Amino acid sequence: MPPESSVDATKQKRRASIDWSDVGFRAALPVLAMLAALLIGAVVLLLLKVNPFEAYAAIFNGVFGSMTGFTQSLVKATPLLLVGLGICIAFRASVINIGAEGQIVLGALGATAWALGFKTWPAWLLVPTTLLASFVSGAFWGFIPGVLKARFRVNEILSTVMMNAIALQLMNMLVRGPLIDQAGVAAGTYLAQSERLPQAAWLQRLIPQTLLTSGAILAVVLAFVVYLFLWRTTIGFRIRAVGLNPDASRYAGVNVALYQALSLTLAGGFAGLAGAVEVMGVHHRLLEGITSGYGFSGIVAALFGGLHPLGLIPAAWLFGSLLVGADKMQRAVQVPSALIDMLLGLVVLFVVGSAFISKRWAVRRSIANAKAASEEVKA
Amino acid sequence: MMQIFTQTVMMGILISAIRLATPYLFAAIGEAFAQSSGVVNLGVDGIMLVGAFIAFYITLITGNVWLGVLGAAVSGLLMGLLMSFISVTLKAEQGISGIGLYMFGLGLSSLLFKVLVGTVQTVEGFQPIKLPILGDIPIIGEIFFQHSLPVYAAFLLVPLAWWFLDKTTWGLKIKAVGQNPAAADSLGVNVDQVRYFSVCVGAVLAGLAGASLSTALVNLFQENLTAGLGFIAVALVYFGGWRPLGILTGALLFSTVNAFQLWMQVLGVNIPSDVAIMLPYLLTIAALVAVTNRVRAPAALNKPFERGEN
Numbered sequence: 001m002p003p004e005s006s007v008d009a010t011k012q013k014r015r016a017s018i019d020w021s022d023v024g025f026r027a028a029l030p031v032l033a034m035l036a037a038l039l040i041g042a043v044v045l046l047l048l049k050v051n052p053f054e055a056y057a058a059i060f061n062g063v064f065g066s067m068t069g070f071t072q073s074l075v076k077a078t079p080l081l082l083v084g085l086g087i088c089i090a091f092r093a094s095v096i097n098i099g100a101e102g103q104i105v106l107g108a109l110g111a112t113a114w115a116l117g118f119k120t121w122p123a124w125l126l127v128p129t130t131l132l133a134s135f136v137s138g139a140f141w142g143f144i145p146g147v148l149k150a151r152f153r154v155n156e157i158l159s160t161v162m163m164n165a166i167a168l169q170l171m172n173m174l175v176r177g178p179l180i181d182q183a184g185v186a187a188g189t190y191l192a193q194s195e196r197l198p199q200a201a202w203l204q205r206l207i208p209q210t211l212l213t214s215g216a217i218l219a220v221v222l223a224f225v226v227y228l229f230l231w232r233t234t235i236g237f238r239i240r241a242v243g244l245n246p247d248a249s250r251y252a253g254v255n256v257a258l259y260q261a262l263s264l265t266l267a268g269g270f271a272g273l274a275g276a277v278e279v280m281g282v283h284h285r286l287l288e289g290i291t292s293g294y295g296f297s298g299i300v301a302a303l304f305g306g307l308h309p310l311g312l313i314p315a316a317w318l319f320g321s322l323l324v325g326a327d328k329m330q331r332a333v334q335v336p337s338a339l340i341d342m343l344l345g346l347v348v349l350f351v352v353g354s355a356f357i358s359k360r361w362a363v364r365r366s367i368a369n370a371k372a373a374s375e376e377v378k379a
Numbered sequence: 380m381m382q383i384f385t386q387t388v389m390m391g392i393l394i395s396a397i398r399l400a401t402p403y404l405f406a407a408i409g410e411a412f413a414q415s416s417g418v419v420n421l422g423v424d425g426i427m428l429v430g431a432f433i434a435f436y437i438t439l440i441t442g443n444v445w446l447g448v449l450g451a452a453v454s455g456l457l458m459g460l461l462m463s464f465i466s467v468t469l470k471a472e473q474g475i476s477g478i479g480l481y482m483f484g485l486g487l488s489s490l491l492f493k494v495l496v497g498t499v500q501t502v503e504g505f506q507p508i509k510l511p512i513l514g515d516i517p518i519i520g521e522i523f524f525q526h527s528l529p530v531y532a533a534f535l536l537v538p539l540a541w542w543f544l545d546k547t548t549w550g551l552k553i554k555a556v557g558q559n560p561a562a563a564d565s566l567g568v569n570v571d572q573v574r575y576f577s578v579c580v581g582a583v584l585a586g587l588a589g590a591s592l593s594t595a596l597v598n599l600f601q602e603n604l605t606a607g608l609g610f611i612a613v614a615l616v617y618f619g620g621w622r623p624l625g626i627l628t629g630a631l632l633f634s635t636v637n638a639f640q641l642w643m644q645v646l647g648v649n650i651p652s653d654v655a656i657m658l659p660y661l662l663t664i665a666a667l668v669a670v671t672n673r674v675r676a677p678a679a680l681n682k683p684f685e686r687g688e689n
Contacts, residue, residue, distance in 0.1 A: 044487070048494050096474045154667045155617065157421060157474050161610045162660040173653035296482055303475065338489035338602075345425070345483025349461070352471040352479065 029358055030304045030315075033350035037343045044342070045335065055335045062328025063321040069328065071210040075282065076292075077320030079104070079274035081219040083298025084305065084312045085226045086142075086270030091307050092230060093263035094243040099145060099160025100271040101295030102167030103138040107272025109171060110137025111279045112179065112194050112286040115201035123200040130201050131218075131276050138272015139265045141167060146261035146268075156264060164295070175286055193287035203281035215277035220313060222270070227309040239263050271295065293341070297323065300344045303351045319344075388642060393522045395638035396631065397530065398596060402427070402588040402605075403630035404533040406612035408540045408623055409584025414616055415544060416577035417557040417679040418466055421477025423585045424609025425484020426458045430589030432488040435600040436495060438502045448590050455586020458484065459579035467574045470683035481609070489602045499601050504594035505529055529591040534627075536584075541623040553577050557677035560684040570684050585609065611663050618666045621677065629666070636662055 042052035063069045083100045090097035114133035118126060145163055148154035175192050184191040203213035230236040241249045242259045250256050278290055297319055305315030322344075326337035406423050413420045430451035438447035458480065465476045505527035509515075514524040544550040555563040556573045564570050592608075593600050611633060619625030640655040 044490070048490075096478075098478060148664070148668060152668045154664070155614075157478075158610060158614045158617075158667060159664055161607060162614075162663045165607050165660040166657050169653040169657045173651055176653075177651075296478075299475075299478065300482075336490050336493040338486050338493060340486070342483055342486030342490055345479050345481070345486055348479030348482060349465050349471075349476055352475045353465045353469040355471060356469040 025361060026306065026358060029354045030306070030347075030351055033347055033354055034304075036350050037346035040346055041339060041343045045339070048335075050333065050335055054333050055329055055339070058329040058332040058335075059322065059325030062325040062332070065328075068210065069324055071207060071212045073317065073321040073324045074216055075211045075213075075320070076323045077317040078213075078216045078219045078277055078281075079292075079294045080298050080301045080320055081223060081312060081316035082274035082277065083271050083294050084302035084316055085219075085222060085309055086267030087299050087302035088226065088305075088307050088309055088312060089230065089239065089270070090263045090267035091302065092243045093239045093260050094246065095146075095149070095260045095264050095267075096157050097142065097160055097264055097267045098157050098299070099142060099163045099268065099295070100274075100298050101291050101293070102160070102164035103141045103268040103271035104275040104278070104291045104295055105164075105167040105171045106141040106268075107134035107138035107275030108279045108286055108290045109174065109179075109275075110134045110272065111201075111276035112197065115197045115280070116179075116195060119198045119200075121200060126198070126200045127203070127280070130280060131273060134272045134276030134279075135269040136272070138275065139269035142268020142271070143261070143265040146264035149264065150257035150261040171286070171290070172288065175288065179286065181285070191287075194285045196285050197280065201280055202284055203277065211282050213277070213281035215281040218273075219277070219316075222273075223309045223313055226270075230309065235259075235262075271298070274298070292323075296341075297344055300348050303348060388646070390518065390522060392635070392638045392642050394525075395641060396635040397523060398526060399634035399637050400630045401530045401533040401591045401596065402608060403612055403615060403633055404536060404627065405529075405584050405588035405591055406609055407615040407619070407626045407630060408536050409581035409588070410613050410616045411540065411581075411619070411621055411623065411626060412544070412553065412577045412584070413581035414680060415557045415621055415677055416553045416574045417560060417677055417682060417684070418463075418574055418578050419473045419477065419613075419681050420459075420462055420466075420480070420578055420581055420585075421474055421610070421613060422458065422462055422480025422484060423477075423581075423588075423612055424605050424607060425481035425488075426455050426582050426585040427484075427589035427592070427605050427609045428488040428603070429454045429458060429484045430586030431593035431604050432491055432589075432600050433586075434590035435502060435593040436491070438504060438594055439496070439500065442503070444502075444504055444594050447594055448587065451586040451590035452583050453586075455583040455589075456579055458586070459582025460575075462582060463575040463578040466683070467571050467578070470685060473681050473683075485603060488600075488604075492600060492602060496600070499599055501599045502594060504598040527595045529587075529595040533591065537623045537627045544623070549576075554677070556684075557679055560679050560682075564684070564686065574684075585612075588612070607660070611659060614663045614667055617676075618670050620670070620675075632666075633659055633662065 038056065045052040045055055063073050083104065086100065087097055111130050111134040115126060115130045118129070141163060145154070145156050145159040148159050149156045172192065175194055179194045181191060181193050181195045183195070184193070203215045206212045206214065206216065230240060238249070238254050238259050239262070242254060242256050246256050274294060275290065279286055283290070301315045301319045302312060304318070305312035322340055326340035329335050330337045406427060410420060410423055433454045434447035434451040437450045438444045462476065462480050465471045466473045507525050507527050510524040514520045544553065552563070552568050552573050556568060556570050560570045589605070592604060615626055615629040615633065618629040636658055640658050643650060643655060644652055
């Protein structure tokens with residue numbers, strides 16, 4: 001058999017293996033999960049004597065009612081996407097990283113300290129090195145629970161939650177101490193924020209008068225990079241293999257603990273970048289509450305995007321929109337944006353719950369396919 | 380620095396330690412039930428927050444703290460049912476479901492607080508009760524026997540849970556399901572039913588842990604009142620090796636560190652408060668490192684059960 005024809009055959013096989021009804025079904029599940037969450041949210045709103053239609057309309061108008069609302073949704077989607085990419089890598093290795101909040105903080109700290117430390121550097125040098133600094137510091141915060149898991153089998157969920165709390169206190173301490181804005185000290189306000197970053201460290205604005213910066217482009221590019229990494233490199237393959245079947249991977253000679261620790265470290269790095277984008281693109285300084293809860297909403301976005309870097313792009317935008325809409329809703333109809341936090345939790349519950357239904361569906365389909373095939377053979 | 384070692388301060392620390400152990404005990408003993416049956420419920424913190432708010436709010440409105448406690452238990456039960464449905468019936472990944480439940484509880488309690496209350500207020504709540512005779516013993520009486528009712532209840536829960544888990548048929552069923560669900564199933568134990576029961580017991584206790592916080596310890600509610608206490612409670616279950624007595628040791632260790640930290644701040648010892656607040660979290664990680672190679676978890680922990688698969 002000439003080699004060309006065998007290549008053709010595998011190509012054909014690959015093309016045939018895309019089953020669009022299956023893809024449609026998988027995409028429909030998160031949407032249904034979202035609708036179920038919105039429905040429960042509506043019941044809660046009714047109990048609180050708020051018209052749910054009015055509240056949800058306020059969310060929608062908040063995003064699509066104005067140009068700023070729309071760009072703002074992209075601004076919020078950026079850190080969600082970056083955090084979500086890290087979550088994808090970790091979850092694919094069966095490592096549940098709840099530590100993105102703390103990793104964002106560390107990334108923001110690293111970026112701030114670096115940019116303030118090398119104030120005089122030109123932008124072409126300062127911007128990439130600051131981003132790198134944030135990646136490394138975030139990765140460091142993921143590395144610790146990664147090593148604890150690999151070396152001492154410490155449950156990473158618990159250790160990352162603790163690391164979040166520690167990071168938060170660390171930031172509070174630094175931003176009130178060594179990193180405090182001297183202008184605030186001179187003025188006697190003692191605001192818990194850092195000095196403003198040098199302009200050379202700011203991310204380029206894409207649209208003037210908005211907060212949309214080159215960080216958004218970086219995030220999308222990185223989504224493709226992570227996709228290639230997970231599906232086209234050996235390390236990526238091993239990370240996924242470890243997640244799918246740790247025992248089989250171990251028999252195949254893969255160092256499971258090492259790859260789990262690596263995935264947690266990388267996850268921390270991406271969350272760290274999210275912190276840098278917030279500091280370098282949005283606030284231009286480090287201040288309390290820098291994470292805005294992205295560490296948790298990033299998990300929701302990642303699950304919603306099917307733990308796929310490319311599926312994450314629309315998912316991050318969807319949740320970015322929800323967050324923007326929630327702020328607008330709070331002002332328009334006086335419903336606290338905590339409503340959205342609650343809905344995010346429900347979305348997580350329903351998305352992971354529906355995985356079972358999709359598994360059942362897959363089993364049923366394969367049985368039906370096998371039956372059809374055997375009947376074909378008989379005929 | 381020397382003023383830490385005066386008798387008053389030492390006693391103050393011990394009294395606070397006993398008090399502060401209460402929510403840890405309720406939540407961690409509850410989590411031990413769920414985990415003994417093979418379900419890790421990471422939503423404890425969320426259940427505690429909702430329980431804390433409900434207990435606080437009902438007490439604020441009706442003035443009856445018992446109604447508040449009842450409300451917290453019911454809210455815990457409902458959230459336990461939700462968690463069991465997702466993780467037992469739908470066999471979802473337990474870690475992520477728990478985080479979903481936590482986020483739900485955090486959001487719901489903040490939402491209800493902002494809409495229904497708005498500002499931080501205090502409630503009367505439970506008052507300290509001096510036990511007859513025991514409460515009159517010098518020093519010992521003051522440290523152990525002059526607390527509010529939930530504190531006593533939390534400590535009574537320890538032998539009660541031990542007896543239930545180790546000495547009753549139901550307790551043994553729970554453990555069997557947590558060790559080998561397939562074998563338990565083949566002997567006619569309804570695995571899903573036992574897991575629903577255990578998760579719900581745990582969730583009710585988590586609701587009560589929240590109630591103890593908002594009606595007996597601090598007597599108020601604010602957003603994210605627990606500050607991750609529920610997660611520490613989950614860690615305590617590992618630390619205590621899934622045994623009530625081990626959990627008691629862990630809870631006391633943590634509450635003592637917390638009490639020490641609080642008293643240091645009160646006394647103005649020159650340690651940054653941020654470092655002091657970090658202590659319990661650092662201690663949790665250290666504790667997890669110390670015990671993970673020593674204790675054996677229920678074999679089926681974190682594994683959904685499906686007939687014919689194992």
